[in-house]
Amino acid sequence: xxxxxxxxxxxxxxxxxxxxxxxxxxxxxxxxxxxxxxxxxxxxxxxxxxxxxxxxxxxxxxxxxxxxxxxxxxxxxxxxxxxxxxxxxxxxxxxxxxxxxxxxxxxxxxxxxxxxxxxxxxxxxxxxxxxxxxxxxxxxxxxxxxxxxxxxxxxxxxxxxxxxxxxxxxxxxxxxxxxxxxxxxxxxxxxxxxxxxxxxxxxxxxxxxxxxxxxxxxxxxxxxxxxxxxxxxxxxxxxxxxxxxxxxxxxxxxxxxxxxxxxxxxxxxxxxxxxxxxxxxxxxxxxxxxxxxxxxxxxxxxxxxxxxxxxxxxxxxxxxxxxxxxxxxxxxxxxxxxxxxxxxxxxxxxxxxxxxxxxxxxxxxxxxxxxxxxxxxxxxxxxxxxxxxxxxxxxxx
Numbered sequence: 346x347x348x349x350x351x352x353x354x355x356x357x358x359x360x361x362x363x364x365x366x367x368x369x370x371x372x373x374x375x376x377x378x379x380x381x382x383x384x385x386x387x388x389x390x391x392x393x394x395x396x397x398x399x400x401x402x403x404x405x406x407x408x409x410x411x412x413x414x415x416x417x418x419x420x421x422x423x424x425x426x427x428x429x430x431x432x433x434x435x436x437x438x439x440x441x442x443x444x445x446x447x448x449x450x451x452x453x454x455x456x457x458x459x460x461x462x463x464x465x466x467x468x469x470x471x472x473x474x475x476x477x478x479x480x481x482x483x484x485x486x487x488x489x490x491x492x493x494x495x496x497x498x499x500x501x502x503x504x505x506x507x508x509x510x511x512x513x514x515x516x517x518x519x520x521x522x523x524x525x526x527x528x529x530x531x532x533x534x535x536x537x538x539x540x541x542x543x544x545x546x547x548x549x550x551x552x553x554x555x556x557x558x559x560x561x562x563x564x565x566x567x568x569x570x571x572x573x574x575x576x577x578x579x580x581x582x583x584x585x586x587x588x589x590x591x592x593x594x595x596x597x598x599x600x601x602x603x604x605x606x607x608x609x610x611x612x613x614x615x616x617x618x619x620x621x622x623x624x625x626x627x628x629x630x631x632x633x634x635x636x637x638x639x640x641x642x643x644x645x646x647x648x649x650x651x652x653x654x655x656x657x658x659x660x661x662x663x664x665x666x667x668x669x670x671x672x673x674x675x676x677x678x679x680x681x682x683x684x685x686x687x688x689x690x691x692x693x694x695x696x697x698x699x700x701x702x703x704x705x706x707x708x709x710x711x712x713x714x715x716x717x718x719x720x721x722x723x724x725x726x727x728x729x730x731x732x733x734x735x736x737x738x739x740x741x742x
Contacts, residue, residue, distance in 0.1 A: 387572065387671070388498075388660075389491040389520075395549035398444070398520050400495040401569040401614075402543065402673035403646040406662055416666040418651030419595070419643060420461050421505040424678065427595060427605040428642070428705075429738040430506060435687030439503050439680055440513040440537030442528045444520035444544070445489035447496030449655045450475055454512075457501045457653045463508045473500075475514040478524055480531035486518045490658040497654040498669045499543050499677045505650070506681030513537050520544070522580075526555035533561055538689030541680035542568040542587075543673035545579035548620050552580045560586035565692040567680040569672030570638045571614030575713025575721035575729065578616035582637050585624040588683075588694045589637040590676040591615060591730050592644020593707055607735055608723055609710030610645040614638070614672060615721055615729030626695035629727055631720060639694050640704060640741075641731035642678045646670025650678075679736065686739040696741070697733055703741030704734035 388402035407417035424430060451468055458466055466472035477485050500512050515532045517524035525544065532540055542559070545568060559566040559581045568582035570591045582589035592613035598606035617632035629636055643650065649670035657664055683692055697704070707723045712730045715721035719728040727733055736742055 388494040395547055396522050396551060398522060398525055398544040398546045400443070400492060400544045400673055401572045402495045402498060402669060402671040403572065404494060404652070404662060404667050404669050405646055405649070407666055407668050416460065416651040416653070418649050418668040420651050421463060421508065424506050428682070428736045430682065430685065431739070433509050434507060434685035436509050436511060437507065437539055437684035437687055437689050438511045438513055438537045439507065439539045439541060439684040440515055440532035441496065441499040441503060441541045441677065442515050442517065442525060442532060443492055443496040443499065444517045444525060445487060445492040446485045446516050447493045447514065447656070448488050450496060450500060450514055453497050453653050453655055454500055454504065458504055460653070461505070463504060466504060466512060471511070473512050473514070475516065476531065476535070478515065478517045478528035478531055480515070480535055486516050488656070490656060490660070492520070493656045494654050494658060494667070495543060495673055498650070498652045498674060499541055501652055502650060502674055502677035503541060503681040503684065506678050507685040510681060510684040522546070522552070522555055526558040529558040529566070533564060538564050539680050539684045540564060540566045541677040542566060542581055543676045545569060545571055545582055547577045548580045548583050548618060550620070552620070555581070556584055559584050563690050565683060565689055567676050567683065569614070569676040572612040572671045573614060574612055575615050575715055578618040578635070578637050579614055582614070583618050583621050583635055585621055585635055586693060588679065588697070589639045589732070590672060590679050591638030591641040591732055592672045592675045593641050593731055593735060594645040594710065595643035595648050603705070607705060607707050609707055609712055609728070609730040611710065611712050612671065613641065613644060613712045613730040615712060617720065624695070626698040629719065631718060636729060638730065638732040640679060640697055640733050641707060641735050642675035644670050644672045644675040650674050682736055682739060683742045686742045688742060692742065700741035701733055703737050705737050706734045707731035
């Protein structure tokens with residue numbers, strides 16, 4: 346039986362994070378279809394004060410006995426099967442915005458794509474480009490091991506669902522909202538129509554200064570809802586024109602028509618905004634303001650995604666193949682799907698709500714205590730942790 350996210354990252358995690366470190370793996374790792382026994386702590390620091398973001402990622406070591414030639418964790422083939430995606434599509438420019446430098450981004454992306462049977466995407470061909478928050482090739486910001494893991498996962502997950510997309514990695518000087526918004530504006534100037542944001546922090550009054558960066562007409566920002574369960578809504582996911590992406594636990598289910606099954610992941614962020622008025626496309630009854638999430642995809646690190654990151658980290662994880670999770674995985678997966686559909690210039694969250702049948706309804710699981718109502722429980726129809734559900738092809742994207 347799995348250990349709850351609260352106990353894994355709560356009492357133990359808080360003590361270790363307070364000492365300035367991250368959790369280190371202990372027990373043996375597992376394959377996505379087995380009963381989970383080990384998860385490691387977040388790639389970035391614990392939740393920070395308003396005005397500074399943290400990335401929403403979790404990583405664990407793969408099991409030593411994984412299949413030869415195939416890293417543990419879900420990859421492009423599984424995403425195509427689970428979410429009924431085509432293998433090719435539009436050549437959209439998808440921007441991934443992170444804090445700090447990802448030193449080995451291009452080399453690690455090359456390993457991931459080669460291993461997963463995807464076509465090369467390199468700086469030489471113009472398919473992959475890395476710039477600083479001003480949109481220039483240099484100087485690049487300092488590296489941070491946790492954010493480097495985050496950045497590797499982001500660009501690889503975009504690749505996994507959109508092998509034909511061009512990827513623009515924009516690196517903010519630091520994790521303050523001011524810098525991340527500046528990086529986002531640079532991504533817009535450089536022509537990205539789909540932007541992936543696997544970071545956030547609790548909403549606060551000062552967030553209005555950055556709203557324009559995430560809600561520019563003719564583009565769509567896709568943001569993670571966080572990994573802390575049913576709690577305060579997270580920015581930038583809470584903005585009304587941002588597609589907020591929650592997380593699920595994804596497992597094979599041979600006896601079903603779909604052959605896959607999803608429940609709400611216990612860490613998936615959901616919440617009712619205290620600042621943002623309810624958009625016209627939402628009809629849920631208990632929250633009178635903006636509710637997150639809108640949609641979801643796999644995020645549970647127990648049923649996680651394969652990630653290649655060769656930059657040394659101090660977290661007890663060997664550089665190389667890792668198993669990643671958190672809504673930092675689900676957001677770029679969905680961003681890649683929108684890029685694959687080629688709808689970045691016209692897409693808005695309201696379009697998902699107008700195409701409810703184009704999402705797999707996630708029924709089961711919970712991310713908190715809400716007396717079993719939809720705000721924290723996977724129920725039929727819309728619910729907070731998984732929104733409308735997970736993509737069922739590209740019709741809703």
